Amino acid sequence: MSDRDVVSWQLGRPARAFRGVAVRCPHGFPAVTEQEPHTDDGTPFPTSYYLTCPWLVSAVSRAEAAGGVSAWSEEAATDRELGESLRAAQAEQRRERPELDVGIAGTAEDANVKCLHAHVAFALARPGYILGERMLAEIEEPWCADRRCVDAVADDT
Numbered sequence: 498m499s500d501r502d503v504v505s506w507q508l509g510r511p512a513r514a515f516r517g518v519a520v521r522c523p524h525g526f527p528a529v530t531e532q533e534p535h536t537d538d539g540t541p542f543p544t545s546y547y548l549t550c551p552w553l554v555s556a557v558s559r560a561e562a563a564g565g566v567s568a569w570s571e572e573a574a575t576d577r578e579l580g581e582s583l584r585a586a587q588a589e590q591r592r593e594r595p596e597l598d599v600g601i602a603g604t605a606e607d608a609n610v611k612c613l614h615a616h617v618a619f620a621l622a623r624p625g626y627i628l629g630e631r632m633l634a635e636i637e638e639p640w641c642a643d644r645r646c647v648d649a650v651a652d653d654t
Contacts, residue, residue: 498650500527506649507549514542519622522550526646529618534594543603545593546618552641557614560635570610573628582627583610586619 504512504527514536520529528550532542548554557565573579587600587607600607602615610616613632620629633639 503527503646503649504530504549507551507646513537519546519618522553522646523640524644524646526550526644526649528553529621531622534597541597543594543597543599544601544612544615544618545590546615546622548614548618548621550640550646552645553617553636553639554614556636556639557617557632560632561613565613565632566610569613569616569628569632573610574608579628579631580608582629583608586616586623586626586629589623590619 500518501512501515504515504518507527512530514533516531516533518527518529519531520527522528528548530547530549532544532547534542536542548557573583584607587604590601591598597603599605600609601619602612604611610628616626616629617633618629620626620633624630
């Protein structure tokens, strides 16, 4: 089974704008993908790195539902180190996709935190992104213990 097939299984839909796997989980399955700037039909895909690990996606979704976007936005606005980290990552994202001229998760403003999933994916793919690494550090169990993505391979046989 190809990485694209596993990612499609993880997402529950066909992978779009898939370039390749940027980060694998401890079990060897795709966790973060690198994305093309556009889908096959030309639609812009502003996120360079996309979180696909179902376990980690669920954990980050819980953090978002608990007010994570607002909390991290406030933290980045008041903590100099986190604010600088956010601005540097936004600038790096813009350099990677100059044709789209957007930050992480398609943000227009460099001080904005939007979609914790995209920030965690960026941190995993680009170590040193302090804000995203702190988001990830707050997740108690970022990786599943049971290799659940092996089901994608089992479903293919």
